[in-house]
Structure formats: structure tokens, C-alpha cells
Amino acid sequence: MIEKLCPRCGLRFSYIKRKRVGERYYYYAVHKDKGKITRTCYLGPVGGYEYVSRLHEDLQLQLFSIVERSWVDYVRSMVESRVELALENPSMLNVVAGEVREAARIISEAASRLKLELSMPELEVELKARVKPYKSEVFKAVELEHEHEGSSTLISLTLAERLCHYGVATKEFCAVVEKLKAE
Ligand SMILES: [Zn+2]
Numbered sequence: 255m256i257e258k259l260c261p262r263c264g265l266r267f268s269y270i271k272r273k274r275v276g277e278r279y280y281y282y283a284v285h286k287d288k289g290k291i292t293r294t295c296y297l298g299p300v301g302g303y304e305y306v307s308r309l310h311e312d313l314q315l316q317l318f319s320i321v322e323r324s325w326v327d328y329v330r331s332m333v334e335s336r337v338e339l340a341l342e343n344p345s346m347l348n349v350v351a352g353e354v355r356e357a358a359r360i361i362s363e364a365a366s367r368l369k370l371e372l373s374m375p376e377l378e379v380e381l382k383a384r385v386k387p388y389k390s391e392v393f394k395a396v397e398l399e400h401e402h403e404g405s406s407t408l409i410s411l412t413l414a415e416r417l418c419h420y421g422v423a424t425k426e427f428c429a430v431v432e433k434l435k436a437e
Contacts, residue, residue, distance in 0.1 A: 260283040260285065260295050261283075261297065261331070261332070262283060262295035262296065262297065262331055262332065262335045263285075263293070263295050263332075263335040263336065263338075263339055264332065264335070264336065265285060266285070267283040267284060267285045267286075267295070268284050268285060268286040269283075269284050270282070270283055270284070270297070271283075271284050271294070280296065280297075280298070281296075281297040281298055282294045282295060282296055282297060283295045283297055295335065329357075333354070333357065336350050336353060336354075337350060337354070341422070344416065344420050347420055347422075383398040383399055383400050383407075384398070384399040385397070385398060385399075385424075385426050385427050385430050386399060386430065387430050387433055387434050387437075388408055389434070389437070393410070393411075394410075394411040394434050394437075395408040395409055395410050395411055395414070395434075396408070396409045396411070396414045396427065396430050396431060396434070397409075411431065411434055411435070414427070414430075414431045414434075415431055415435070418431050
């Protein structure tokens with residue numbers, strides 16, 4: 255039997271679910287632990303990958319066809335899922351940080367073999383959001399105000415504190431957290 259490893263997060267899943275949204279169907283990998291659903295990972299649209307699903311009822315096969323479709327998308331979603339996982343489970347942070355470093359090393363080695371100049375402007379990107387303290391009667395948070403979209407996001411003080419504690423937030427962000435805590 256094939257090991258059921260989720261292409262999104264790399265962990266074992268229990269089964270594939272097909273979900274209908276309007277006219278289209280989408281695949282999800284359902285992860286269960288002791289009979290309870292612990293997470294579902296989005297895999298992709300049914301039939302969106304030039305695969306005739308009616309010929310094959312074997313979902314595992316369809317899953318592999320999804321994975322093989324674009325390895326760059328696959329790498330991206332894999333990395334993003336691992337990072338999400340680490341942010342949800344701080345005990346995973348070190349493991350995932352190691353994986354990211356290793357992946358970066360593989361990619362830069364490949365780039366130098368291909369004689370590509372690897373410039374990564376994303377790494378030097380300036381902060382796109384204004385960071386502000388937010389206080390209501392019942393709740394303190396850090397507000398991220400996106401300058402171009404005109405939208406803002408609230409991050410609760412407890413989550414914000416954890417992001418600073420684990421070193422994944424910027425100095426500016428953590429300065430606002432410290433200020434809020436002191437108030
Ligand atoms: Zn998954």
C-alpha cells in the first residue's frame with residue numbers, strides 16, 4: 255500500500271475528500287488523529303489538471319497527478335504549509351527552520367550549477383504594513399494596517415507576544431507589543 259503523505263504539509267492523511275463549491279469540485283486531504291479531524295489541506299480543483307477523473311476512481315492516483323503537475327507549485331505549497339504548521343505549533347519552529355535552510359541551500363546550489371544570479375529581493379522587502387497598538391475595552395492587539403489595500407489585521411496580544419518570543423516578528427512589531435504589555 256502507498257503511504258498516504260499529504261502533498262501540502264507532508265504529514266500522513268486519512269483520506270481524500272471531494273468538496274463541491276458551486277459548479278466545481280475541489281480535493282482536500284483530511285488528517286485525523288484518534289478519530290478526530292485535526293486539519294484539512296487544500297489540494298486543488300478536480301479536473302483542473304487535465305486529468306479525466308471518471309476513468310479512474312482511484313483518488314490516490316489522481317492525487318499523484320496533481321502533485322506531478324507543477325513541481326514549482328508543489329514546492330511552494332509544501333514550504334508554505336510547513337511554515338504555517340510551525341506557526342501553529344511553536345515546538346515545530348526549529349525543525350521547520352532547519353528544513354527551510356536546507357531547501358534554500360539546495361536551491362542556491364542548483365542556481366549556481368545553472369550559473370543563475372540568485373537575487374532575492376523578497377528578503378530585503380520593506381515593511382508594507384504600518385504597525386500600531388490597538389486597544390478596546392476588552393481586548394489588546396497589534397494592528398497591521400496595509401498601506402495600499404486600505405485593510406487592516408488585528409493580531410491578539412497573546413499571539414503577538416508569542417511571535418516575538420519565537421523570533422519570527424520584526425523589532426518594530428515587538429516594540430509595539432512591549433508598549434501594549436506595559437500599558
Ligand atoms: Zn496536509
